[in-house]
Amino acid sequence: MAGEQRAQDDKRKALERPSPPAAAAPGRPPVKPSPATARADDPFPTIAPGTLNPVPPQPPRRRPGKPRTEPPRYRCLRCGYLLADTTVERCSECGWQIDPERLADWYLGDEEQRFARAVWFVLACLFTHLLALLPPLCLPARVATAFLVAWAGVVGRSGKQGSVGSYYGIAAMVAGGIMLLMAAAASSLTFYTADAIGGCLVLLTMLHDANGTPLGVARGSRMAALALLFVTPAIAVACYTLESAAPPAGWTSLFPAPYTPFGFVAPGVLAVGVWAFAWRTLAGVQHILFRQQDL
Numbered sequence: 001m002a003g004e005q006r007a008q009d010d011k012r013k014a015l016e017r018p019s020p021p022a023a024a025a026p027g028r029p030p031v032k033p034s035p036a037t038a039r040a041d042d043p044f045p046t047i048a049p050g051t052l053n054p055v056p057p058q059p060p061r062r063r064p065g066k067p068r069t070e071p072p073r074y075r076c077l078r079c080g081y082l083l084a085d086t087t088v089e090r091c092s093e094c095g096w097q098i099d100p101e102r103l104a105d106w107y108l109g110d111e112e113q114r115f116a117r118a119v120w121f122v123l124a125c126l127f128t129h130l131l132a133l134l135p136p137l138c139l140p141a142r143v144a145t146a147f148l149v150a151w152a153g154v155v156g157r158s159g160k161q162g163s164v165g166s167y168y169g170i171a172a173m174v175a176g177g178i179m180l181l182m183a184a185a186a187s188s189l190t191f192y193t194a195d196a197i198g199g200c201l202v203l204l205t206m207l208h209d210a211n212g213t214p215l216g217v218a219r220g221s222r223m224a225a226l227a228l229l230f231v232t233p234a235i236a237v238a239c240y241t242l243e244s245a246a247p248p249a250g251w252t253s254l255f256p257a258p259y260t261p262f263g264f265v266a267p268g269v270l271a272v273g274v275w276a277f278a279w280r281t282l283a284g285v286q287h288i289l290f291r292q293q294d295l
């Protein structure tokens with residue numbers, strides 16, 4: 001019984017087996033089967049590794065905040081000019097002596113990602129400044145601003161340990177701590193002063209590379225940030241003096257209690273101005289060095 005069943009199975013398999021390819025006609029060379037034909041005829045084709053359900057190659061896609069997946073377009077770190085040939089000694093536009101190690105730091109490291117993060121941090125800071133104008137949201141918005149300033153210092157100084165940029169980053173973190181302590185103070189003068197100083201420090205942290213060398217392409221903004229860093233305490237002292245003096249008649253009704261002209265408005269405008277300046281500078285450097293597509 002078992003032998004009969006086995007014979008029937010063998011007969012059925014023989015019927016299901018594909019017929020062998022037709023022999024070549026006499027006088028004609030045998031036709032070499034194409035790979036597709038060979039796979040169709042071979043019941044157990046050999047599958048090369050990686051050919052089963054192959055994934056089609058995807059074009060490189062760049063997103064802000066992600067490491068670049070395409071060859072970088074090196075630009076002069078002093079003037080932003082596109083360096084088509086990095087083997088030459090100097091930038092043909094401004095004469096900057098090309099430093100391959102610095103270019104590698106800026107274009108093969110995570111500087112593009114760092115700038116993308118910093119721009120978002122600064123935009124978030126500007127947003128929390130707006131929220132702080134609403135009395136119910138003032139305290140949480142100020143606490144959020146303080147954390148953003150401290151975190152921007154952490155992001156800005158990462159990988160720059162022992163250099164000038166690192167020290168500016170630590171100072172920005174301290175400024176964020178002072179802001180946190182003064183978030184609930186009756187007068188906003190100290191908070192906004194630390195706020196403006198923190199904005200200058202975050203900007204200076206970002207405009208120095210890991211070797212402590214300042215970025216030449218934003219030289220003017222760096223000098224302005226340094227000047228603001230020293231002018232802001234003087235402005236704060238002037239505001240404190242004017243705030244302590246008797247207000248002119250009518251000012252109390254024009255500027256009600258927490259929104260005094262020299263305890264809130266002037267330092268607040270200064271702080272928002274500093275952060276707007278920081279955003280403009282960082283976004284400009286990001287565009288010049290990493291996103292510019294011309295020439």
Ligand SMILES: [Zn+2]
Nearest residue numbers: 076079091094
């Ligand atoms: Zn140049």
